[in-house]
Amino acid sequence: MAPTMMKAAVCKEVGQPLVIEEVPVPKPEGRHLLVRVQVASLCHSDVSIVTGAVLGGPPVPLIIGHEAISVVEELGPDAAKYGIKVGDRVGTPLWQDWCFECYECKEIAPQFCPKITMKGVNAPGYFCEYTTVDAATAVVIPENTPASPVQLSPIFCAGVTVWDALSRACLKPGETLAVVGVGGLGEIATKYAQALGVKVVGIDVRDEQLIGVKEGGSADEILNSRDLKLTEVKERVRELNKGRGVDAAVVTSGSKPAYLTALNILRAEGRLMAVGIPGEYVPINMGLVATQAIKIIGAKVPGQIGTAACLDFCHRKGIYPKVHPRKFQLEDINEMMDLMKAGKVDDGRMAVQFF
Structure with a gap:
């Protein structure tokens, strides 16, 4: 009792x-x-x-x-x-x-x-x-x-939130997923995504977190975007992904740069999965969304x-x-x-x- x-x-x-x-x-x-x-x-x-x-x-x-x-x-x-x-x-x-x-x-x-x-x-x-x-x-x-x-x-x-994002992303085996922010939620997302049969690119601004998912085996490629311009991030991601953008990107970070990075590295008709909640306004290039037919999809618990x-x-x-x-x-x-x-x-x- x-x-x-x-x-x-x-x-x-x-x-x-x-x-x-x-x-x-x-x-x-x-x-x-x-x-x-x-x-x-x-x-x-x-x-x-x-x-x-x-x-x-x-x-x-x-x-x-x-x-x-x-x-x-x-x-x-x-x-x-x-x-x-x-x-x-x-x-x-x-x-x-x-x-x-x-x-x-x-x-x-x-x-x-x-x-x-x-x-x-x-x-x-x-x-x-x-x-x-x-x-x-x-x-x-x-x-x-x-x-x-x-x-x-x-x-x-944490687990069910990124699960919801990956489910809504409708990932197919062989596709490439970028996880932008590989801390708490992102670390779990990389594990789930790899188990779903997709190639995982981990992107963060902290080497410790990137090394963790790489050495843990849940990220196929990693990229520290801290000192890179958006154009440079896009270039590097394409180099890591056979010359093309990623099929989908899950943003677990609540920062504006994370969302701008994710939008910038998607292929045409790519999917941006919004998980992290920014504390500031994030300007979205709707011209890019329209001309590349980008899908922006929210995820929640x-x-x-x-x-x-x-x-x-x-x-x-x-x-x-x-x-x-x-x-x-x-x-x-x-x-x-x-x-x-x-x-x-x-x-x-x-x-x-x-x-």
Whole structure:
């Protein structure tokens, strides 16, 4: 039985360090589940949310965090019909509380429902010992899963986001994909893409990250674009790709130069997959888009179906995110955020382990 109080990392003021404090354990209502958090991993979006770079900051006070692995402790009154049992280990995308009644839910996908709430963004997140999750979005982790909870946790944001991008890119074996930004999300994207049978060109401005994907075997070619003009990047990419542009480019970085680079290296009728969210306006050369018939396609964290498909792919291919070897505690959360702000992410995804 869950206790009445728990430790949590709470954003009390936008732009200020998180506060570790005791708060009440929530009660599951409706179709929600009460879960005990095993692992909560840190996403760059968490930093952007707390600093106010995204959406002007969260509604404070708020427990942050939106990617985790948890164990079900209690079912809400309407949760049983979703087939999840006490003791199941689950992961969920950050979306919850979709209505199932609107046009988006019925005709497109529930993750586009205008009524959704988002864990760690405008609803309590995972950097705490217990939380509630929507049973309609939860994905049960198979008991025979070979990966640890620490390896699984980043899949439920970073992994599923790039999975959505690669799925929407409709990649064919033998095509060439550029991954622009091979840090956290990009590193996972290179692994997924190579498993799909495409040639991968990793592009970044940091040698450490480029060497990581090259030596890790998930990038066929790498290019540091830091000191190159756009025309030079285009030239170098063509040299690496038999004289032509890439078929598709996934931009995981939230920087303007990354998007300009990606647009510049595509072949005619190439696909630009937008994943990273820039903090500034990105001017797009619509003349180039029109004359080269470029497709610009957005990607986002999918719903339950896409998340389950990504998890299944990871298990079948044995592909999991690179995770930091250190066992972080909840009290380390501000240090973790400082490391991420400084770009010190080469050791892998950082996660708080509660077990």
